[in-house]
Amino acid sequence: MLGYLANRTLLMIPTLVGVAILIFFMLRVVPGDIVEVKLRGDGGSVTQETIEKERARLGLDQPMIVQFGQWMTGLATLNLGNSMWTDRPVVEEISLRLELTLQVALMATVIAILIAIPLGTLSALFKDTWIDYTIRIVTIAGLAVPSFWLGMIIILGLLYLFNWLPPITYTPFYVDPVANISQLIWPALAVGYRYSAVVARMVRSSIVEVMKEDYIRTARAKGVYEKLVVSRHAMRNAMLPAITVIGLEFAFLIGGLVVTEQVFNLNGLGRLFVQAISRNDFTLIQSIVMLIAVVFIVTNLVVDLLYAWLDPRIRYGSK
Amino acid sequence: MTPQTATLPPPLLSVEDLHVHFVTSRGVVRAVEGVSYEIRPGEVLAIVGESGCGKSVSSLAVMRLLAKPAGRVVHGRIMFEGVNLLDLSDEEMRERRGRDISMIFQEPMTSLNPVLPIGLQIKEPLFIHLKMTEEQAQARAVELLKMVGITDPERRLDQYPHQFSGGMRQRVMIAIGLACNPKLIIADEPTTALDVTIQAQILELMKELSRKLNIALIVITHNLGVVARYADRVNVMYAARVVEQGTADQVFLAPRHPYAMGLMRSVPRLDQPRGLKLETIEGLPPNLLDPPKGCRFAARCAFKADICAQDPPLVEIEAGHFSACLRAPELAAGTLAPAPQARVDAGARVAKDAPPLLDVQGLKKFFTVTRKGGLFSNTTSQVRAVNDVSFKIAPGETLGLVGESGCGKTTIGRLVLRLENPTEGAIKFKGEDIAAKSLNELRDIRRKIQVIFQDPYSSLNPRMTIGQIIAEPLMVYKIVPNAKAAAERVAELLVQVGLFAYMAERYPHEMSGGQRQRVGIARALAMEPEFIVCDEPVSALDVSIQGQIINLLENLQHKLNLTYLFIAHDLAVVRHISDRVVVMYLGRLMEMADGDALYAEPLHPYTKALLDAAPVPDPSVERARAPRALKGETPSPLNPPSGCVFHTRCPLADGDCKNIVPEPREVKPGHFVACIKV
Numbered sequence: 001m002l003g004y005l006a007n008r009t010l011l012m013i014p015t016l017v018g019v020a021i022l023i024f025f026m027l028r029v030v031p032g033d034i035v036e037v038k039l040r041g042d043g044g045s046v047t048q049e050t051i052e053k054e055r056a057r058l059g060l061d062q063p064m065i066v067q068f069g070q071w072m073t074g075l076a077t078l079n080l081g082n083s084m085w086t087d088r089p090v091v092e093e094i095s096l097r098l099e100l101t102l103q104v105a106l107m108a109t110v111i112a113i114l115i116a117i118p119l120g121t122l123s124a125l126f127k128d129t130w131i132d133y134t135i136r137i138v139t140i141a142g143l144a145v146p147s148f149w150l151g152m153i154i155i156l157g158l159l160y161l162f163n164w165l166p167p168i169t170y171t172p173f174y175v176d177p178v179a180n181i182s183q184l185i186w187p188a189l190a191v192g193y194r195y196s197a198v199v200a201r202m203v204r205s206s207i208v209e210v211m212k213e214d215y216i217r218t219a220r221a222k223g224v225y226e227k228l229v230v231s232r233h234a235m236r237n238a239m240l241p242a243i244t245v246i247g248l249e250f251a252f253l254i255g256g257l258v259v260t261e262q263v264f265n266l267n268g269l270g271r272l273f274v275q276a277i278s279r280n281d282f283t284l285i286q287s288i289v290m291l292i293a294v295v296f297i298v299t300n301l302v303v304d305l306l307y308a309w310l311d312p313r314i315r316y317g318s319k
Numbered sequence: 320m321t322p323q324t325a326t327l328p329p330p331l332l333s334v335e336d337l338h339v340h341f342v343t344s345r346g347v348v349r350a351v352e353g354v355s356y357e358i359r360p361g362e363v364l365a366i367v368g369e370s371g372c373g374k375s376v377s378s379l380a381v382m383r384l385l386a387k388p389a390g391r392v393v394h395g396r397i398m399f400e401g402v403n404l405l406d407l408s409d410e411e412m413r414e415r416r417g418r419d420i421s422m423i424f425q426e427p428m429t430s431l432n433p434v435l436p437i438g439l440q441i442k443e444p445l446f447i448h449l450k451m452t453e454e455q456a457q458a459r460a461v462e463l464l465k466m467v468g469i470t471d472p473e474r475r476l477d478q479y480p481h482q483f484s485g486g487m488r489q490r491v492m493i494a495i496g497l498a499c500n501p502k503l504i505i506a507d508e509p510t511t512a513l514d515v516t517i518q519a520q521i522l523e524l525m526k527e528l529s530r531k532l533n534i535a536l537i538v539i540t541h542n543l544g545v546v547a548r549y550a551d552r553v554n555v556m557y558a559a560r561v562v563e564q565g566t567a568d569q570v571f572l573a574p575r576h577p578y579a580m581g582l583m584r585s586v587p588r589l590d591q592p593r594g595l596k597l598e599t600i601e602g603l604p605p606n607l608l609d610p611p612k613g614c615r616f617a618a619r620c621a622f623k624a625d626i627c628a629q630d631p632p633l634v635e636i637e638a639g640h641f642s643a644c645l646r647a648p649e650l651a652a653g654t655l656a657p658a659p660q661a662r663v664d665a666g667a668r669v670a671k672d673a674p675p676l677l678d679v680q681g682l683k684k685f686f687t688v689t690r691k692g693g694l695f696s697n698t699t700s701q702v703r704a705v706n707d708v709s710f711k712i713a714p715g716e717t718l719g720l721v722g723e724s725g726c727g728k729t730t731i732g733r734l735v736l737r738l739e740n741p742t743e744g745a746i747k748f749k750g751e752d753i754a755a756k757s758l759n760e761l762r763d764i765r766r767k768i769q770v771i772f773q774d775p776y777s778s779l780n781p782r783m784t785i786g787q788i789i790a791e792p793l794m795v796y797k798i799v800p801n802a803k804a805a806a807e808r809v810a811e812l813l814v815q816v817g818l819f820a821y822m823a824e825r826y827p828h829e830m831s832g833g834q835r836q837r838v839g840i841a842r843a844l845a846m847e848p849e850f851i852v853c854d855e856p857v858s859a860l861d862v863s864i865q866g867q868i869i870n871l872l873e874n875l876q877h878k879l880n881l882t883y884l885f886i887a888h889d890l891a892v893v894r895h896i897s898d899r900v901v902v903m904y905l906g907r908l909m910e911m912a913d914g915d916a917l918y919a920e921p922l923h924p925y926t927k928a929l930l931d932a933a934p935v936p937d938p939s940v941e942r943a944r945a946p947r948a949l950k951g952e953t954p955s956p957l958n959p960p961s962g963c964v965f966h967t968r969c970p971l972a973d974g975d976c977k978n979i980v981p982e983p984r985e986v987k988p989g990h991f992v993a994c995i996k997v
């Protein structure tokens with residue numbers, strides 16, 4: 001088990017190097033120059049000399065391969081450098097936003113799982129009855145409704161019904177858990193609804209599949225209680241594909257929540273990402289991309305470990 | 320009731336006039352119509368019939384496990400110990416399932432839950448029905464595994480299904496079935512997915528347990544040999560109805576329904592020499608969406624008369640023997656009798672002195688298997704799929720290749736087709752080594768060597784019409800000048816394999832299994848080959864269809880002077896079609912001889928065991944044979960035994976067999992045996 005973990009962790013390195021090469025050179029192929037935007041963006045007239053000086057200060061006058069080398073050295077020593085725009089360390093820029101985004105993503109995941117598994121299971125067990133149809137309408141709606149629109153409806157609803165608006169400033173969890181949760185639960189709900197719709201549909205179809213399996217018939221032939229047939233024999237097998245979807249969606253939420261963050265006025269990673277791109281802030285963009293890549297890889301690893309935990313065929317390393 | 324039956328104990332289960340319907344998008348399928356039967360404690364009842372005849376559905380109805388909501392019982396009673404199971408609530412029925420009635424299913428590979436340890440799966444009914452504690456259940460589970468012949472039960476209880484072989488899983492299924500000491504076990508094709516030596520082990524076990532524990536056993540099967548060996552009574556089903564019912568002797572020795580008679584005569588038999596043409600039942604079973612009026616079998620029956628337009632009732636023609644044929648009295652009196660079996664002229668067409676068409680020498684195929692360890696610690700091992708096999712096939716000859724799963728027979732077929740590259744050895748076709756050819760040079764040879772695959776369902780492209788499928792090789796190899804000529808050739812080929820020219824417009828899903836296999840044969844013939852590799856060509860087909868395809872292959876061989884390599888696991892089919900037979904085990908050739916000589920006088924202990932294990936569809940023959948099931952299972956080809964690969968299961972083995980790899984020796988003219996003890 002530990003060997004497997006070590007193996008997978010080592011395998012992260014080539015993947016991350018690949019991502020680093022791609023993002024680094026792609027950024028430099030795209031037109032746009034942070035120094036131009038920063039110094040001449042508001043129509044200010046600045047001498048060419050100042051521009052050159054600023055470029056030299058940021059290291060942008062170096063040959064590309066040297067810049068890449070410097071960045072890779074930084075990555076290897078976990079020194080991400082400073083934002084080219086604000087000059088603050090990238091770590092500082094990201095960490096506060098990551099904390100917020102991660103919390104929203106985790107809460108959305110919990111909400112999604114709590115809604116999706118019972119709904120998907122009910123829908124599958126009562127396939128083609130009114131229960132199934134109702135749940136399917138709800139989940140289709142979840143896929144069709146954009147989460148920012150749902151977010152706006154939630155905010156308007158809160159304002160209209162309780163005359164309450166989510167606070168504008170962010171309160172970290174360790175400062176005031178109640179204020180923190182009451183602020184973040186709404187975006188988590190808005191995102192979690194769509195998330196749960198995706199997962200519920202997966203749960204439904206995989207339970208429908210599993211209920212047709214021979215071993216379900218065997219369980220019934222043994223006289224196993226119907227409840228136990230579902231909970232012990234069907235659910236565990238049906239969870240495998242659902243876990244994959246949950247993992248993928250979770251990784252997507254890190255950095256994918258731009259519009260929702262905007263609606264709820266949250267200073268999250270998605271917003272930072274968009275800002276960095278519009279400013280051509282290379283170091284910040286690169287760092288965020290690397291972070292998202294790490295999140296994807298780690299989520300996949302967790303999914304694989306869950307698979308192994310649920311499925312002995314994987315655990316014992318046979319086909 | 321006759322005085323004779325009055326002395327018998329009352330029936331445990333009696334099914335009375337059962338009707339089951341399935342509602343489908345195309346209409347109502349009447350899957351079971353008016354089926355009645357009884358079974359008493361300790362009795363073994365076999366239900367035989369071809370796919371779709373309602374044999375499985377009628378027993379799922381007994382368990383009340385029909386697929387909901389499509390399937391339902393519309394009429395009839397299922398009396399079990401005086402209670403009509405159909406009147407019970409779902410909860411009352413659940414209490415009986417697994418406790419009073421158990422069911423064992425066909426597919427041991429998929430019938431156990433892959434994510435639960437088998438211990439839990441065995442203990443589950445003990446907890447639920449007998450309210451046992453963990454310790455009691457553990458003790459009982461260990462006892463059950465011992466009873467079904469699984470060694471080291473304490474350890475194995477913690478293992479998962481994928482760590483068991485197919486035969487072992489079926490034993491686990493039987494252990495689950497026996498867990499609560501049921502009064503009735505329904506076994507639905509319990510050994511169809513298993514190899515013949517394992518089949519014998521499982522069936523012996525079930526029969527012995529049912530005798531010992533006085534359990535009534537219903538065995539659903541299509542294998543008449545299994546019925547002859549194990550059943551007390553037999554129900555023959557056809558198109559949703561029971562057409563004949565009686566003791567095994569009555570049904571096998573004096574069948575009184577033309578379908579049952581045809582079935583008995585269309586099965587190739589181990590104890591019959593080559594040369595007899597297989598009797599077949601022409602045509603197909605009726606569609607149960609819209610079954611014909613009157614006798615369902617009339618359309619395929621040789622004795623059809625005007626009277627057959629009436630619905631035939633199941634009537635008792637002698638004590639305990641029922642037939643649903645209006646002409647049964649005439650059949651019994653012998654005034655109606657089937658024509659004697661036609662002989663085919665065997666042997667003469669084989670040019671024994673001519674140079675061999677195919678000459679395989681020292682063929683080896685090793686697959687490298689990589690087992691993933693850490694990043695740098697992958698271990699590789701070799702599967703010796705084919706190990707040093709040599710044989711020759713003369714022009715016009717059929718060489719049968721038999722063996723159990725994993726013996727390498729299919730790999731040999733693939734090597735001959737050059738779908739795999741041999742590790743070592745030569746495959747000479749007309750003197751040219753196929754193994755050494757480049758892909759370009761192979762093109763010409765490939766025209767002469769064709770293949771017929773096992774599964775007619777997955778080997779035809781579902782999006783192409785039959786015409787396109789057959790014409791494709793014609794166009795690719797430019798055998799015909801244009802599309803019009805191709806269409807003409809396709810029509811000719813379809814007629815040649817017993818289909819109709821208009822079927823070229825159809826898609827594979829519009830045809831039955833037997834028809835698709837004919838299409839596969841037509842596709843192979845399109846290339847005008849000299850040599851055809853037949854890889855299990857009939858094992859996916861029903862008995863009556865199987866006979867049709869075998870006869871077709873034989874007729875084509877005569878007409879077109881074809882040479883066959885016939886790969887199969889069914890010893891009786893191989894005996895029927897082959898001039899010479901090669902028996903393989905774990906990649907090695909065990910015995911090679913003339914077909915009749917091999918079956919009459921097998922020399923290798925493995926061949927003997929195989930022949931002993933395969934049942935013959937004749938209860939009188941079966942009773943005379945001692946049950947001698949081969950012990951143990953085939954070892955993994957990853958780690959084959961040293962010396963003679965068979966020594967771990969061989970009754971003759973001693974110390975020498977562990978060390979000496981036996982070479983095939985010519986013990987008698989043309990009879991090769993790889994055994995040092997012969």
